[in-house]
Amino acid sequence: MGAHVAGGSAIRGSRVGAGPMGESERGESAPRVRVGFWCANGHDTRIVFAHDVEVPETWDCPRCGLPAGQDQQNPPPPPRTEPYKTHLAYVRERRSDEDGAALLEEALQRLRARRGA
Ligand SMILES: [Zn+2]
Numbered sequence: 645m646g647a648h649v650a651g652g653s654a655i656r657g658s659r660v661g662a663g664p665m666g667e668s669e670r671g672e673s674a675p676r677v678r679v680g681f682w683c684a685n686g687h688d689t690r691i692v693f694a695h696d697v698e699v700p701e702t703w704d705c706p707r708c709g710l711p712a713g714q715d716q717q718n719p720p721p722p723p724r725t726e727p728y729k730t731h732l733a734y735v736r737e738r739r740s741d742e743d744g745a746a747l748l749e750e751a752l753q754r755l756r757a758r759r760g761a
Pocket residue numbers: 683684685686687705706707708709710
């Protein structure tokens with residue numbers, strides 16, 4: 645036992661991925677996810693992630709630099725480049741772990757208070 649070793653051909657021949665339809669493997673030995681991102685300018689970007697990687701919610705569009713989201717119908721709005729700080733920008737900066745819904749609620753309450761009573 646051990647004197648006879650059959651080279652590596654057995655391992656080579658039984659490679660997974662070569663489909664019955666002559667589809668040779670496209671380097672996809674590991675599972676991947678292909679995710680589409682759309683920016684506000686309508687560019688679509690396909691990014692392939694390894695399956696164990698956390699897919700980000702947004703991706704910077706490589707063509708125009710705008711943030712692109714996974715929802716084609718509802719891409720993230722382009723960031724404003726206004727000379728002064730908007731209230732929204734202020735809120736964004738302030739946001740850390742705070743829930744967006746809570747912020748919205750807060751804003752609504754402030755609105756009501758200003759309008760109200
Ligand atoms: Zn774009």
